[in-house]
Amino acid sequence: MTALSRRHGQLGPVGTALAVAAVVAQLLALYWPVVTVEGPVSWTDKVVHLMIFAVPTYAVGRALGSVRAAVLVFALHAPVSELVQHFLLPGRTGDVWDAAVDLLGVALGAAALVVGRAARRW
Incomplete structure (x- = not known):
């Protein structure tokens, strides 16, 4: 990985593996068939x-x-995951407040990306 790619936020194989994980x-957390609480x-x-x-x-x-790509993917996934839980997974229910908190998580992750990118430039 070059210094240029690191400066623009791209990760090497370890970072990519962590993103996949x-x-x-x-x-797993969202689509596990039954969650007992x-x-x-x-x-x-x-x-x-x-x-x-x-x-x-x-x-x-x-x-x-890319902040934009990550935000787009996960902002779409948040409400879809709750709909899937509600309509397609027996033993699970969707919750509008969970979707709202999911979107807050997307915003938090995006804010960390933006702040981190600014810090790396500085």
Whole structure:
């Protein structure tokens, strides 16, 4: 990897592998057929939703060198994932608040990309 590609945010093989791992973890968390939660669902569920969109957005954006592409993919995936959970996965339900927190995670990941890019330029 050249200094130019690093400066523009593209990652080498390790960074790309981490981006792939983040996406696989996200897909497993969102589409696992049955999730058993004991007791009432607390705010920790929302933290999980925030992180499973913030981390892949950041990692994929760095791997691709494109904030816009990562935001587009994950901003579309957020509501689609809730619809799939609600209509296609028995034992799972979709939640509009989960989708909202997912989108907040996308925004957080994008903000980290923008701030990181500015810091690398400085």
